[in-house]
Amino acid sequence: MRRGLAFLLLLGGCAGQQTPLAPGGEQAASLFTLFGLMMAVTSVFYVLVLGFLGWAAWRARGHWSRGAAPVVEPDDVGLSRSLVVWAALIIAGLFLLVGGSFVAERALASARAREALQVSVTGHQWWWRIQYRDPATGAVVETANELHLPVGRTARIELGAADVIHSFWVPNLSGKLDMIPGRANSVDITPRQLGWFRGQCAEFCGAQHAHMAFSVKVDTPAEFAAWLAAQARPAATPADAAAARGQRVVVGGQCAMCHVIRGTAAGGRAGPDLTHIGSRRTLAAGTLVNTRGGMQGWIAHPQAIKPGTMMPPVALDPADADAVSRYLESLK
Amino acid sequence: MSTAPDPVAAAAAAYTDQLASVWSDAPGLWGFLTTVNHKRIAARYILAVVALMFLAGMLALDMRLQLSQPNLNRMDPQLYNESFSLHGSTMLFLVSVPVMEAMAIWLVPLMLGQRNLAFPRLGAFSFWLYLGGVLMLWVPHELGITPDLGWFEYPPLSGPTYSPGHRADIWAQMITFTEVAALAASVNIVATILKMRPPGMTLARMPLFLWAMLITSLMTMVALPAVMLVTSMLIADRLVSTHFFVPAGGGDPVLFQHLFWFFGHPEVYIIFIPATGFVTAIVETFSRRSVFGHTALVLSVISIAVLAFGLWVHHMFAVGLPRLGNDFYTAASMAIAVPAGVQIFCWIATIWSGRPRFATPLLWVAGFIMTFVIGGLSGIMTASAPLDLQLTDTYFIVAHLHYVLIGGAIFPLLGAFCYWYPKATGRMMSERWGVIAFLLIVGGFNLGFFPMHVLGLEGMPRRVYTYGPEMGWGTLNLVATIGSTIAILGGLVFVANAFLSQWWGRPAGANPWGGATLEWAAPSPPPPHNFDHTPVVDSLTPMWTAGGTLNVMDGLGLEKREVLITSVIDAVPQYRQKSPEPSLWPLIAGLAVTMMFVGSIFTPWAIVWGAIPIAASLTMWFWPQRERRPSGPMRGRLR
């Protein structure tokens, strides 16, 4: 069945990183099984309905005669019995599907591991603020737009919204859940497969809802621990003159008003945390690949890339722009 | 050799002419503005709906072109967001519900052998308010201030902080217009169906279409106040700074969703149930036998209506509501498959056991069954709360909603249009072009929208103005665009056929299809008074059991407008009721209400000051006019 359904992926290319049809986690796997049951049962009923209609049309060939009088309330005993059987069949099918649904619902709720990793993700227009909390020390490590999770361990992701309603959705790993201001939602994710996945906002949240995506990397526990430790460290000091110049422009100029780079004087909280921006795969919430050119383009012309974005265009002369992109690239 | 004039025929013609002149409107613009003729009012609705479907279709074509390939720049996100908002709001508030009301306004008196609706001036008023709603949305669009947050603008996005200006207020107030219009039409239809049936048409002998409209109208009366309330609350949050939907002020954004969907889910059944009435009528006529399972069909419609009010949370499965509640709504949402499945069986069984002739109306029924059932089954999938967490807010839902709305409501509507067109115009539509339109529309629609199920399963969310090439969604989006274009082409062919057949269509008699219900007893097109005499009914299929001669009663006045009022259950004649003459007051009242609604977007004082012209116009509308004169004993004579 998995193969049978996965063929659907072939119809549109093999992206596979943002689809419920290639489950990489326990929650998505339960839902995929339920989907298979649904496809089977609904297909049977569709074939029955179409078969009946086709039979009716087939029977009609040559039957109609213009002059014949219409029949009023004939004896329909056979049809009446068939109606009862049909209704019973539908009810039986529904019991099956409702039962399957209950089972899946319980499976989604079952991950109550005490050792769940605590992550909180907050939706902003149009990016994701990601915070890991160490329950022992209470320390918070913040990053943006890229979520790393250890394989095999449940992550309890607390969802919040800073402005309007967003929705957190990584289809390969689990179903979506809305991020609603004033509401404390959380979703459990237990990844079972290593690799990269993609998530996207799934509740219309304004002009750039289309470009509010995030990457999810499922690591081995050791890799994950190393990554988290690296994210917790303050920003790397500039290694060369260009990077140092870039740091001066970033920290002393317009960037620091909205962005924080821990270990420097840049402390603005309005935009994504840039302390380890160099380590991320994409920019602008999944809109651009993270390259030096992409970074320069984003800083200089954000409206051309993501019209309506709240990131302002920052006018830098070419030397400064190059320096800034080298500096940010070095913040791994 | 001269033919002596036939005194009986001459007397009948004089009788008809007298009635026609009493029931007709003044000529020209005055008649246009003051008419209370239900057929003229319905025609206006239909013309407006066709124009709006064209505009909404063009918006859809625009959006499909934008999405046909990755990273296209045809539309910027602001324009795209305005387009899907306008498309959805127009189709759901200004087309789908009003067109069903319009069909009812046109057909209900005819199917009841009556001369007009119970409240003719209210019918005119409902159109003027509907027109106000149309202008409320489309005039600002032309002025560049289109609502741009979807057809159900959730706060806080639609609140005072994140939606500056008046776009969201325009959307919210448009809804108030159309919902008042819908309530007016519904009250009219309920009163007509319950109190103005022909003698002998007990509830048990009432055709299914009338059951469908009765139930739809009752549903409208319960559901629509919820949306008027919630949009007014949104305007209040924006205009006078109430705190309904802001948590820091003690409110809750989820409250908006509950109130909206408490309306929103019944709304889709309000759109669907009249379509079931169309399908039953068409299936019966074209299978040449009375419909199988009339009682089951009536009970199905009633149970759908009741169930529909207990399902709204399935639009909110991703909100994070308590899981046990989600399970309940899963079961309730799936339960609708039982009455829907029973209906499908009854219709196919009628065709199977009859002698069907697949003229265009029945072709549309076949297209409806093939298409709507796919929508129903995708609905079963989304009814499951856990699975819906993967499917909701993706293109799977876009596919589902179009399959049920277009397959389940528009296809029967197009079939109904072909079916009753001869009655309304006296001409037949071209069968050949009708089949071409059918193939283009049904084929194009399925080609266009089936791939969207797959796109949703490949992770494509809703309401995105573009996507990257790395997602792999390009091919299916291109197929969807091609299919939609074909369907729109078919729609143009259909409308052209309807338009041109007015002049070139074969003349139709009173009953070209051999239908069973009373509207086929009236001439095609019906005269202003519809029927010369009140039919008397003895079965569900009066035109078939009459054997060529329909029993009628007379006794309704010739010098003034009168309708017959009968009892609710058994349709026993009770009294003659004066039916209102044409009047300008519905238009004036409509204008007064329009001014108040539009003004209240800008200031709350508009409600106070705007109430004065409304009160004045309503007073004039209801000013007693008739002398208290006994109407005399009923005189019933079978002819």
Next chain:
Amino acid sequence: MLMCIVDVSLEARNEPAMISRAGSRWGLVLIALSLAGCGKEARTLTADLPQTPPHGRDDPRIPKYQNNAYQIAQGGRYFGWYGCGDCHAAGASGVLDLGDGRWRHGSSFDQVYRVIAHGHPGELAHYGDRIPTEQLWQVTAYVRNLPQVPTDKRRRQDHDAQGEPTGGTWSGAKR
């Protein structure tokens, strides 16, 4: 009215193939009867960004910001994000109260802009160097509009923005 015609054509430029905009041709008739100031509602996302400060009180770019609801709202968001709301909160008094309608350094757009960009007291000043020009225009438009915003409306908007960051602090999403 002229503003409306200009703005409609600005919108039209962004929509080369928008078929239903053909209605704008007959819509011009309606514009003649329209309410004043529909330029208030225009929302062009790819803005003609003013890369320079206003050059006087008659700078023709000013009405596109001061009379536009979207630009004022954008200014309000940046007002919070840049931390202005920490001192210039809704209930502030004296010089900190931006809604009292008293403009100590002149009330015209360019005068207010100049104060924010160059004349703002305090150690975190020199906003002209630290805030991009476009955003300064938007914040200026917002600030000049504040006296017309009733207190309950400002409070209502502050409630909506409770989960937003303000300057260097973010107290978390409201859950």
